Amino acid sequence: MAILELRDLSLTLGGRRILDNLTADFWEGHVHAVVGPNGAGKSTLASTIMGLGGYRDYSGDIIFEGQSLKDLSIDERARLGVTLAWQEPARFEGISVRDFLRATAKDKSEQSVRDVLDAVGMKPDEYLSRAVDKTLSGGERKKIELASILAMRPKFVMLDEPDSGIDVASLQRIFDALAAFKNIGSTVIMITHSLTVLKHAEHAFLMCCGKIVEKGNIDKMQVFFEQNCIPCDHKNRPDVMAR
Amino acid sequence: MNIEKIISEANIHAVMHDPGAARLVIDLNKVMDKNAVPGLEVFPEEHSEGVNVKIILRKDTIVEKPVHLCFGVSHQTAVQKINMDVTIETGAKIDIIAHCIFPDSKDVQHIMDAVIRLGEGARYSYFEKHIHNPMGGIQVYPKARIFVGKSARFKTDFELIRGRVGIIDIDYEIECEDNSSLEMTAKVSGKADDVIKIRETGLLKGRSSRGVLNSRVAVRDFAVAHIYNKLTATAPYARGHVDCKEIIQDNASASAIPIVEVKHPKAHITHEAAIGSVDNKQLETLMARGLTEDQAVELIIDGLLA
Ligand SMILES: Nc1ncnc2c1ncn2[C@@H]1O[C@H](COP(=O)(O)OP(=O)(O)O)[C@@H](O)[C@H]1O
Numbered sequence: 109m110a111i112l113e114l115r116d117l118s119l120t121l122g123g124r125r126i127l128d129n130l131t132a133d134f135w136e137g138h139v140h141a142v143v144g145p146n147g148a149g150k151s152t153l154a155s156t157i158m159g160l161g162g163y164r165d166y167s168g169d170i171i172f173e174g175q176s177l178k179d180l181s182i183d184e185r186a187r188l189g190v191t192l193a194w195q196e197p198a199r200f201e202g203i204s205v206r207d208f209l210r211a212t213a214k215d216k217s218e219q220s221v222r223d224v225l226d227a228v229g230m231k232p233d234e235y236l237s238r239a240v241d242k243t244l245s246g247g248e249r250k251k252i253e254l255a256s257i258l259a260m261r262p263k264f265v266m267l268d269e270p271d272s273g274i275d276v277a278s279l280q281r282i283f284d285a286l287a288a289f290k291n292i293g294s295t296v297i298m299i300t301h302s303l304t305v306l307k308h309a310e311h312a313f314l315m316c317c318g319k320i321v322e323k324g325n326i327d328k329m330q331v332f333f334e335q336n337c338i339p340c341d342h343k344n345r346p347d348v349m350a351r
Numbered sequence: 352m353n354i355e356k357i358i359s360e361a362n363i364h365a366v367m368h369d370p371g372a373a374r375l376v377i378d379l380n381k382v383m384d385k386n387a388v389p390g391l392e393v394f395p396e397e398h399s400e401g402v403n404v405k406i407i408l409r410k411d412t413i414v415e416k417p418v419h420l421c422f423g424v425s426h427q428t429a430v431q432k433i434n435m436d437v438t439i440e441t442g443a444k445i446d447i448i449a450h451c452i453f454p455d456s457k458d459v460q461h462i463m464d465a466v467i468r469l470g471e472g473a474r475y476s477y478f479e480k481h482i483h484n485p486m487g488g489i490q491v492y493p494k495a496r497i498f499v500g501k502s503a504r505f506k507t508d509f510e511l512i513r514g515r516v517g518i519i520d521i522d523y524e525i526e527c528e529d530n531s532s533l534e535m536t537a538k539v540s541g542k543a544d545d546v547i548k549i550r551e552t553g554l555l556k557g558r559s560s561r562g563v564l565n566s567r568v569a570v571r572d573f574a575v576a577h578i579y580n581k582l583t584a585t586a587p588y589a590r591g592h593v594d595c596k597e598i599i600q601d602n603a604s605a606s607a608i609p610i611v612e613v614k615h616p617k618a619h620i621t622h623e624a625a626i627g628s629v630d631n632k633q634l635e636t637l638m639a640r641g642l643t644e645d646q647a648v649e650l651i652i653d654g655l656l657a
């Protein structure tokens with residue numbers, strides 16, 4: 109069953125059509141990938157689903173559990189269970205990891221906060237009292253971001269470039285977190301242009317120039333992606349292709 | 352008795368009964384309680400509008416427990432003038448925690464004039480926490496002249512985040528000798544028609560002296576904040592940084608003037624100032640986890656002032 113549906117979703121930014129008539133179903137409880145070259149519109153799609161400022165003036169519709177998200181604010185969408193992990197997580201001066209995790213956790217107990225840090229391979233005693241600021245590395249921030257999302261127990265998670273800016277060991281922790289999401293029944297969308305990340309999904313959508321050009325299981329999509337997108341067949345020129 | 356209110360707001364009950372903890376508790380112009388420890392001399396002198404306090408920490412004395420100063424005004428209408436003269440002799444070390452508490456002020460002025468001298472290698476940390484009532488009705492004028500001797504360390508934290516500010520006008524001037532360091536941080540939150548003025552000037556005149564001036568201010572409603580931070584370096588290898596962050600909401604306004612002046616080719620000072628509404632990415636991140644906009648703003652501002 110689809111938990112989230114895109115229906116003829118289009119978005120124009122700065123006079124350019126960045127999302128071009130997208131229609132897709134994301135099946136409940138599955139790990140999906142949205143792959144595509146840089147500039148394809150993947151992050152824009154995530155921002156639009158989340159309802160971020162500047163991405164709300166779309167045509168078509170986004171349906172979550174049968175309900176249109178059209179007039180809902182970011183936090184209303186989040187409270188329905190939709191969330192997004194940014195490619196570059198924000199930093200928060202003066203907020204401790206503990207307070208950051210607790211602020212959005214369903215279960216605010218110390219144990220649950222420790223559990224989500226454990227789930228992303230971070231030692232609670234080492235991190236709980238540190239600030240979520242520039243003293244953490246990019247990889248550490250990304251894992252804390254994931255922990256905070258685990259703690260909110262979302263139904264639908266979008267991870268924008270989960271592998272960017274992190275080392276191989278941390279990447280494995282992020283794949284571990286996928287299992288944790290599956291355990292709590294979350295549907296996951298990984299946005300990526302990496303084959304390594306793609307391999308951890310069950311289904312994939314290939315985006316190019318604001319369109320979904322192909323979809324299917326991972327084996328099929330991997331071959332298609334390798335043959336057509338590395339290097340890109342048509343230079344990923346939205347101005348030409350997205351007409 | 353009102354002094355109880357002051358002590359409980361400051362949360363220093365335990366200290367009040369510890370013979371090993373030095374303290375001085377003042378309500379308006381009356382010394383309510385005083386305790387000194389060996390090597391630390393405290394001479395309070397009451398006058399009609401306040402108290403003159405002379406503090407001397409003798410050479411090489413290390414005061415283990417923090418010294419508590421409590422300057423309260425339990426009255427509704429009053430002017431309180433505190434003149435402090437502090438000498439920390441060579442090699443001595445002290446941590447002071449000061450509470451300034453005005454639980455019932457309707458029209459209270461608190462004027463603090465301090466001269467602080469640190470001898471060679473002395474260490475001094477001063478944490479001043481203001482606890483105001485929610486109505487305002489208070490004007491606070493802290494003024495200090497500070498001299499940091501060779502290899503001495505001076506650190507001060509000023510915090511006014513509970514209750515209404517009313518008017519606060521901070522004016523600190525500080526001079527640093529060779530190898531000494533200074534670190535000043537002020538955290539203030541203003542609302543309604545509060546007025547916040549912070550003026551801090553540091554002179555790094557000693558070789559290899561270090562200085563950091565930090566200000567963190569949040570203003571909302573019609574509150575205004577003016578921050579003026581100046582750091583001057585005139586000696587080789589002096590290093591400094593001025594850092595000011597202000598978050599404004601509603602019709603509040605803020606200005607920041609960081610001035611860095613370098614008068615020696617081997618000195619180096621940097622500055623950073625950010626004034627604006629709450630950072631959009633931080634806000635959207637927290638909202639994407641389900642916090643309302645108001646809850647998200649509160650968490651971000653709490654963090655700024657933490
Ligand atoms: N606010 C905006 N205004 C104009 N163009 C934008 C805006 N945001 C993104 N774009 C453009 O949309 C295209 C898709 O961007 P993005 O969604 O970030 O791609 P991807 O995540 O697939 O790399 C890019 O060409 C980008 O420059």
Ligand SMILES: [Mg+2]
Pocket residue numbers: 150151152195268
């Ligand atoms: Mg992107």
